[in-house]
Amino acid sequence: MSPLLKTLSIALIQLHTTANKSSNLLKVKQYVQKALTEKPSLDLVMLPECFNSPYSVTEFRNYAENVPNGETTKFLSELAKEHKVFIIGGSIPELGLDNKVYNTSLSFDKTGKLIAKHRKVHLFDIDIPNGITFKESITLSGGEKATVFDLDGYGNVGLGICYDIRFPELAAIAARKNSFAMFYPGAFNTTTGPLHWHLLARARAIDNQTYVVLCSPARDLSSGYHAYGHSLIVDPNGKIIVEAGENEEIVYGELDPSYIDQIRSGIPITTQRRFDVYDDVSVNAKVSDI
């Protein structure tokens, strides 16, 4: 039987982020209201990576907040409660009790309760000649756990952040722990986006026969980092069912349990794995319990 228990109606909010945290939060509020006006039956809204701050190694610490006592955690919790909607809260720079800064995604249930916290595990340190150089590890520390949690009434989901999608293990761990979808807030860029954004989303969906959902900031060529955009939902057969362009936009989709069953019964890889030949990465995985 599908790990998704009933159809989940979702919205991905692709928006520009600026250097002004208050105006970023206000914009999120306005877009969430717009999404619920356009689709009152929505179950879940998702935000992009670093939606309250610039995506910049020199800025992460300046914008970092405590979780759960910081401004953005409270803001998201109230928004979820007010609209009775699940929120996969993109990501924000988090100032840990250890004084380290993390790239952290927070999720809330329909009562505003914090139900998941994922710290980006794989830091985005790359250097592509004539392309892009970026080194998150200059100011960020990596998380130490995979994240799988229960979307009450719908089943389990997994959560990763952006560069985490390049490492198939987190999605495999989530799928083996009975998840029906993997959510990745992500800010690929104009070099790596055209190369790998769609391929990676489709690959993780096909690997695990789950939905894969990516939510990006909108592209802003006047900012220091040119996000790719193209927020999308991929179905368990690897097909893109909805995709944004580069600008601010909300895209909507339905995650359907019967489709997971259909794909898994046609190509039954979920029951054909050979853990006598190779290890199951989920067995000794460290998984977050918030």
Ligand SMILES: NC(=O)CC(=O)C(=O)O
């Ligand atoms: N920004 C990221 O974390 C990842 C990215 O842009 C890429 O993998 O490409």
